[in-house]
Amino acid sequence: MYDVAIIGAGITGMSIARELSKYDLKVCVLEKEVDIAMGTTKANSAIVHAGFDAKPGTLKAKLNAKANSMFDQLSKDLDFHFRRNGSLVLCFDEKDMDHLRDLMEQGIQNGVPDLVILDKAAVLAMEPNLSEDVVAALYAPTGGIVCPYEMAIGMAENAYENGVEFFFENTVLDIQKLNNGYALITDKNTFKSKLVVNAAGVYSDKMNNFVSSSKLSIIPRRGEYCVFDKEVGSYVDKTIFQLPTKLGKGVLVTPTVDGNLLIGPNAVDIDDKDDLTTTRIGLDEILRKASLSIKKMPSHAIIASFTGLRARTEADDFIIGEVPDAKGFINAAGIESPGLTCAPFIGAMVKEFIVEMLHPLEKSNFNPLRKGIHHFLEMTNEERKALIKQDPAYGKIVCRCETVSEGEILSAIHRPLGATTLDGIKRRTRAGSGRCQAGFCMTRVLDILSRELEIKRTEVTKFGGESKLLVGKNKQDV
DSSP: OEEEEEEOOSHHHHHHHHHHTTBSOOEEEEOSSSSSSOSGGGSSOOEEOOSOSSOTTSHHHHHHHHHHTTHHHHHHHHTOOEEOOOEEEEEOOGGGHHHHHHHHHHHHHTTOOSOEEEEHHHHHHHOTTBOTTOOEEEEETTOEEEOHHHHHHHHHHHHHHTTOEEEOSOOEEEEEEETTEEEEEESSOEEEEEEEEEOOGGGHHHHHHHHOSSOOOOEEEEEEEEEEOGGGTTSOSSEEEEOOBTTBSOOEEEEOTTSOEEEEOOOEEOSOTTOOOOOHHHHHHHHHHHTTTBSSOOGGGEEEEEEEEEEEOTTOSOEEEEETTEEEEEEEEOOOTTHHHHHHHHHHHHHHHHHHHHOOOBOSSOOOOOOOOOOGGGSOHHHHHHHHHHOGGGGSEEETTTTEEHHHHHHHHHSTTOOOSHHHHHHHHOTTOSTTTTTTTHHHHHHHHHHHHTOOGGGOBSSSTTOBSOOSOSSOOO
16 A cells, blocks of 8 residues: 555656655556656646746746746756746737736736846847847746756656655556545556545546546647757747737747757647647648747758647646545646646645645655766766766767767666666657757667667667567568
8 A cells, every 4th residue: 555646757746756755655656658757748848937927816826936946956956957048028019018018017926026028129139039020028037948858857766766666657547446545447557545646647637537526627738849950059048938829828939958949839729638740730830920039930950840738627727636525636637837837836735735634754864866867968078088987888979969978878778767768768868859860879779778678679669669660670680
């Protein structure tokens, strides 16, 4: 019997897991995929929002600015990339200035510090590649950018090192109430737990509806993105928004912490919770809308496109707390934007619920620190020489686009909750994330996974399941 079972290994679930690992509790995480952060967490805008756009009084508004202030220390403790680059909300028409001022006032109500409205000259001086049609902008210096899956992996590794158990490829098929908790029936096993935390993303309605008569409905909202080569990664320095619409914050243009340029998303409500297809119409839409913000779209430098799904509810707010007719079942549902930003505070909130229910003791030996993978690209030559002397594998470059060494790949495989797939390696090291999109390094990474995991090359997958790259030999051995 576990004290707490968490459903979902995205950024919300991992924030909760890490918070609970500070206490003398038996905690497990159930995840239907093969790795951490394979849902919404791996495919979003990677923005740490300042907090001006959430409607005052909502949970989103109450949590955003508070959670934003947690990122500096959290990124240091867990060794993930984070930068406060600031954000701008562009106004293109003098008639919309009242809307811009209202947005600033809303941000002030939400506790966002240092907001200021800049005139055209100041905006263009700050960002010379913006459109000349800009008349003013709301500037939020506390806005930031982060690597969402690196952050989630960091939290997961730290939680694991502090005693949390993980069970991957366990899809929850049913949840049954017991006298003293719940039985979570997966396609592999049955797990019993006193408390359950529902952090299942777009599937959180299904988890809730197993146990409650108060039914939830999560509407997947598809958002498409384009990623640009690092040659245009400094085209803008700030995260560039347009004045929001009823469908969201509009299409943004932003640098990433890894040095790329990112644009997107659009917003299309769909029925299929697993539909991650990109569309010509959608990609054309985000390119067209993003072109309103900048002088010239560097379309020649697009290297990838992707789709993410947001867990939208009709309430248009987070649903966090114990379900009234299912005692001990705690929802962390409807976590759409600014869910990534709010995740650390959501983790702390849910932890407080559980501490109040179970009254556990705090651990005296909790270790808040996690050291990430040594990134060869970010080192000085002196640091590289020292590392290669210690481990010659760091002297073998596997991914030329991102300067990823074999040593980094080995670390990704053998560290806590290590990578077992090509995408797992990619998210931890960026091997395959560069200009050629794994055209050169894929086979080498596949060979390393085969060797280190002691499995056949035909058993190596891209992202688990049946996503195998090789099916057999096209020639017989002579």
